[in-house]
Structure formats: C-alpha cells, structure tokens
Amino acid sequence: MDNLIQDAAFRMQRYLHGLADRPVFPSPASLAALEAFDEPLPERGCSPAETLELLDRVGSPATVASAGGRYFGFVIGGTLPAALAAHLLATAWDQNAGLAIASPVADRLRRIVSKWLVDLLGLPGGAEAMFVGGATEANVCGLVAARDRVLAKVGWNAADDGLIGAPPITVVVGESAHSSIGKALAIAGLGRNRSVIVPADNQGRMIAAELPACNGPTIVVAQAGSVNSGAFDPFPAIIDWARGRGAWVHVDGAIGSWAAASPARRYLTAGIEAANSWATDGHKWLNVPYDSGMILIREPGDLLPSMSAATAYFPAGSLESAHHTLQSSQRARAVDAWAAFRSMGRAGVAELVDRCCDHAQRFALKLREAGHEILNEVVLNQVLVRFGDDARTDEVIRRLQQSGECWCGSTLWQGRHAMRISVSSWATTTDDVERSILAITAAAAS
Numbered sequence: 001m002d003n004l005i006q007d008a009a010f011r012m013q014r015y016l017h018g019l020a021d022r023p024v025f026p027s028p029a030s031l032a033a034l035e036a037f038d039e040p041l042p043e044r045g046c047s048p049a050e051t052l053e054l055l056d057r058v059g060s061p062a063t064v065a066s067a068g069g070r071y072f073g074f075v076i077g078g079t080l081p082a083a084l085a086a087h088l089l090a091t092a093w094d095q096n097a098g099l100a101i102a103s104p105v106a107d108r109l110r111r112i113v114s115k116w117l118v119d120l121l122g123l124p125g126g127a128e129a130m131f132v133g134g135a136t137e138a139n140v141c142g143l144v145a146a147r148d149r150v151l152a153k154v155g156w157n158a159a160d161d162g163l164i165g166a167p168p169i170t171v172v173v174g175e176s177a178h179s180s181i182g183k184a185l186a187i188a189g190l191g192r193n194r195s196v197i198v199p200a201d202n203q204g205r206m207i208a209a210e211l212p213a214c215n216g217p218t219i220v221v222a223q224a225g226s227v228n229s230g231a232f233d234p235f236p237a238i239i240d241w242a243r244g245r246g247a248w249v250h251v252d253g254a255i256g257s258w259a260a261a262s263p264a265r266r267y268l269t270a271g272i273e274a275a276n277s278w279a280t281d282g283h284k285w286l287n288v289p290y291d292s293g294m295i296l297i298r299e300p301g302d303l304l305p306s307m308s309a310a311t312a313y314f315p316a317g318s319l320e321s322a323h324h325t326l327q328s329s330q331r332a333r334a335v336d337a338w339a340a341f342r343s344m345g346r347a348g349v350a351e352l353v354d355r356c357c358d359h360a361q362r363f364a365l366k367l368r369e370a371g372h373e374i375l376n377e378v379v380l381n382q383v384l385v386r387f388g389d390d391a392r393t394d395e396v397i398r399r400l401q402q403s404g405e406c407w408c409g410s411t412l413w414q415g416r417h418a419m420r421i422s423v424s425s426w427a428t429t430t431d432d433v434e435r436s437i438l439a440i441t442a443a444a445a446s
C-alpha cells in the first residue's frame, strides 16, 4: 500500500509538471494508444502497481490538459493545490457524507462551508448550502423544492401525491437559460416545453418588461452569468415581479454567483439575495475537483418533502445531506471546498474572480485590436469572438484546437457562429493569456 501511494503521488507530480509543455488537447497518437485499454476483463487480478503504471502510461497522455493554464473550453476550472491535496486525503478517508452519524467530520465541514459560502455570496443568514454533483443537479434540487412549495401553498402535496391531477404551475424561464434548466424541468415533471419563455436582450439578459401576467403557482428561473456572454438577468425587477405573485425565484448562478465574492463585481449580482434558491458550481470557478456543485436554499426544509429518504435505520437528523439532496450515499465534497476557501481566504477568492475577469478583458482587448469582432460586453470571464463569417470562424477554431497551444470551443450566439473563451482556472497566468492570444491570431491569419 505504501509503495503504491508513493508511486501514485510521484506520477501525479510528474503529470502536473508536464502540463505546461504538452499539447492542450491530446495528440492523435495518444488517442490511438488508448487501444491498450481494450482487453477482456482479466480472469485473475493484475498487480495494483502494474495497473497504475498502465493507467499513467496510456491514460495520462490522452487527457485533456484542462488542469493547466491554457484550457478555455466550456466553463472548466482547474484544481487548486489545497483542494487537490485535501481531496486526496478525503479519498483515503472514504467517508459517506450522507449522514452525520456516518461521518461527523464531513457533516461538520459541510456546515462550516455552508456558512462561509452564504456569507461570500451575499445570501441571507439561515440559507443553507448542500453539496451535489454540479449545477445541473443543483438546478434539479432547486426546482423540485420550488415545485413542492408552490403546490403546498395551494393545498397539493406533490411529493406524496405526484403531479397527476395537480394544479398547474406556471414556469417562467429566460430565453438564454442554460440547457440544464430544460433537463431539470423535465426531471422535476414540469416539462421541457411548457415554460413561458421571456425574450432576452442582445447580451442574453431577460427583458423584465416581458415577464408574463400570470397568477397561481409560479416559478421563475433567473440566471447569474450566461454561459456564453457572462451576462446577468435584472434581478431586482424579476424579484419585484415575483413578489407580487408569491412566485418562487430560483437563480442559476453556476458561474455568475461568484461575482458576489469580488467587491469590484458584486454589483452584477445585486438583488439575488431575495431569491428562494440558488444553484452554483464548485468544479468551475471555485477550482475544486470534479464533481462538485451546491444548492443553496433560503428554507432548507423545502428540500425535505421530495429528498427525504428517512427510515428506521436511516434517521432524519437535522440538515442531513442524504435527506436534502438527490443522493443518499455521497462523497464528502465539502472537504475540497473547505480547503479551497481556507487556502484562499475571502481576499483570495475575490482575487481569483477578478484575475479571471481581467484575463478575459485582455483577450477581448487584444483580439479586437487584431481586427476581430467581440460579440459580447465582457462583464465576467466569458468572451465571444467572431472571425468574419460562420465558415471562417469554424475554421479558425479548428486550427486553434489543432495547434495544441490552447483550447477554445465554439458556440452559436444570436444566430452566428462564435468562438467562446472562458477563463475559469486559477492556473491561468498572464503569460498563458499572451501565448494564447498569439495562437489565436496565428490561427486567424494563416
């Protein structure tokens, strides 16, 4: 065991050191070599040391270097050193964080991180954070709680009696909501296609004047940080509208809720504290290992009707993770976030957010200077770039990805193809940004 763990630590170190000098996307040769994994399930066990050796020799070169500083695809963060180290120790602990009785330490750390997070994001005292697999799952939790609560107010118990025959719920969603909202609505039994869609402006912000006149059980989903433009919905106007109707407000703040941690960018989230539930991600901007997201909820008891799995041998204590999230058994995700917060402090989290946003500004400035079109107002960490027409934009992205210098993906923004740059990693330095700008301008020039 000791040798194996030391060997794993050595291989991890070597991998992390190699990130700066390897192509950001694996080479065709590395991908072809994955064939080595295609073996029948061995009849007899192989040696753990040889198994780890194969994983490293074949697997490591075929990874996407998203843990390094020049990966700007999707919205993918890296892993902070403290979070990585704590995660590894917690893996050795192998705690089941579902119940306090199964892991007092996991329960304690979750409660502490919850307080820190509520404070950092400017949310109301009494709100509670539960750890889940990501913002998609957090959106599911928020919408299920919303569904149960708005129906309870008209005398219907959705958790016990289901939705067949239930009073209808009006669900209001912005035009540029993240695709996970449709998924969450489908899972919650609210349907992908029966929401009222509120049109968005040219940055993807919900146009509050277009919110529908409706009454009865109502849920509105607002967004903090569009995955394309980084834009924020106008929360104060949405909250006003919701208050008049007793509507539940859920905020998808997977990326943008972190703006609240920066004194310079907190204004973007003004008003979100009046919502009922908030989804955010740990594995994106907080830079903790996959998978990690949080559902924050004003009244944690609103999660219980659907999420409780209480039974004689599985007691319902107070604020137990197993009874407030989709999972019963779960890993101690709070450990990674605790280490990330503690190692950065309040100032460090603000600095991480600001640094990524500043890098995004630099991308926009330099690419505009080079004659390329920036499609969004860069208010956060997202930049949308277009190179002439759709075909040319696709070609530049293809060449850039092939260069291995950095990696950016493509998106469709208001009917036009664009390259999306998302700066979400603690590991990205100014040098990484300069080197990536050179790679992008080279791909666009050739």
Ligand SMILES: *Cc1c(COP(=O)(O)O)cnc(C)c1O
Pocket (backbone or CB within 6 Å): 075, 133, 134, 135, 136, 137, 178, 180, 223, 225, 226, 227, 252, 253, 254, 255, 281, 293
């Ligand atoms: C990434 C993202 C999600 C989904 O988060 P996962 O962590 O991938 O489940 C939801 N909403 C927004 C705005 C996002 O950026």
